[in-house]
Amino acid sequence: MNKILINYLLKNFLKTFFLVLLIFYSFGVILNLFEEVEFFKNLNVSFMTPLILTSIFIPSMLIKILPFIIFISSMWFMLKIRNNKDLLTLKVFGYSNLKIFFILALTSFILGWFILIVINPITSSMSKYYEITKSNYSRDIDHLVTFNKNGLWIKENLQNENNSRIISAFKPEGKNLLDVTIFHLDKDSNLIEKIVSKEANIQDNKWLLSEVTIFKPEEGILKGSYYDNYEINSIYNYEKINSLFKNFDTMSFLDMIFNYEDLLQNGYSKLFLNQSLHSLLSLPFFLLLMTALASVLTMNTLRKSESFKFIIVGLITSVIIFYFKDLSLALGQTDRIPLILSIWAPVIALSLFIFVGVLQINEK
Numbered sequence: 001m002n003k004i005l006i007n008y009l010l011k012n013f014l015k016t017f018f019l020v021l022l023i024f025y026s027f028g029v030i031l032n033l034f035e036e037v038e039f040f041k042n043l044n045v046s047f048m049t050p051l052i053l054t055s056i057f058i059p060s061m062l063i064k065i066l067p068f069i070i071f072i073s074s075m076w077f078m079l080k081i082r083n084n085k086d087l088l089t090l091k092v093f094g095y096s097n098l099k100i101f102f103i104l105a106l107t108s109f110i111l112g113w114f115i116l117i118v119i120n121p122i123t124s125s126m127s128k129y130y131e132i133t134k135s136n137y138s139r140d141i142d143h144l145v146t147f148n149k150n151g152l153w154i155k156e157n158l159q160n161e162n163n164s165r166i167i168s169a170f171k172p173e174g175k176n177l178l179d180v181t182i183f184h185l186d187k188d189s190n191l192i193e194k195i196v197s198k199e200a201n202i203q204d205n206k207w208l209l210s211e212v213t214i215f216k217p218e219e220g221i222l223k224g225s226y227y228d229n230y231e232i233n234s235i236y237n238y239e240k241i242n243s244l245f246k247n248f249d250t251m252s253f254l255d256m257i258f259n260y261e262d263l264l265q266n267g268y269s270k271l272f273l274n275q276s277l278h279s280l281l282s283l284p285f286f287l288l289l290m291t292a293l294a295s296v297l298t299m300n301t302l303r304k305s306e307s308f309k310f311i312i313v314g315l316i317t318s319v320i321i322f323y324f325k326d327l328s329l330a331l332g333q334t335d336r337i338p339l340i341l342s343i344w345a346p347v348i349a350l351s352l353f354i355f356v357g358v359l360q361i362n363e364k
């Protein structure tokens with residue numbers, strides 16, 4: 001009988017979770033499809049292209065809001081078993097509120113690790129395919145930034161001069177680029193000048209180059225001139241380039257765990273690597289706590305009640321939690337508090353609140 005009851009709880013809880021997940025996925029596809037259709041409307045592609053891209057983009061977005069999804073699922077499931085008297089039946093067979101809570105919370109915790117280890121690498125690959133495909137179709141191809149094993153590469157169209165510029169750098173270091181080479185080309189891709197610099201400060205749109213040698217073709221021969229300092233204007237600066245690499249959806253949790261040092265060596269920001277890594281690492285704990293919070297809100301009584309009131313309470317609670325989570329992260333990003341602490345502070349605060357709530361529902 002004990003095995004049957006546990007199977008009942010797990011089967012129906014997971015069934016409710018996947019139903020809510022499907023609802024969110026469907027809404028996400030519908031909303032994002034309009035954006036993709038708008039992007040492809042002037043391109044010669046079939047309707048399947050935006051539909052496929054939308055389908056593979058949404059899963060990574062769902063992982064970000066998974067705590068909210070698990071909270072809605074838990075609320076829905078617990079209200080259902082309370083209102084149809086299944087919760088009372090479970091109590092008759094010796095299942096206390098605390099035991100039911102532990103079964104569901106532990107299930108959410110294990111589900112979180114399963115998503116990180118198994119699902120997240122798949123969604124990150126899908127996001128990578130999405131980004132590559134969109135960039136291939138992008139009409140703003142005159143301005144490109146890419147980062148690979150050969151360093152940072154930038155293609156920039158100089159509209160005022162009707163020329164272009166290709167910039168390569170060994171790697172970023174803080175607000176500087178190291179070992180910079182700049183090719184200045186005319187509209188026919190002929191070399192106008194080649195600039196070699198040991199270091200470039202890119203804090204602003206006016207780049208400050210140091211230890212610069214400028215080569216210009218004269219009678220088929222490149223002749224160089226040396227300058228201690230040199231300035232160029234660019235549409236890119238540190239903030240803009242850095243923002244292009246803040247999207248870690250294309251990088252899985254396992255990638256960051258096993259290739260952390262390599263990513264740092266390749267020039268990825270340690271700040272945003274740590275932020276993304278710990279945000280993902282906190283996911284299973286958030287799922288556990290959101291399930292626990294749903295238990296505290298719904299299992300304090302056996303009386304049948306309207307679900308609408310709990311839906312409103314649940315939505316307000318979710319908004320408050322996610323606002324607090326974003327506020328804490330903002331404090332970490334602005335160095336008001338340590339970044340790692342800003343990610344885990346909502347988990348710690350929510351744990352303390354839920355500990356008191358669990359003690360209360362255990363007395364019911």
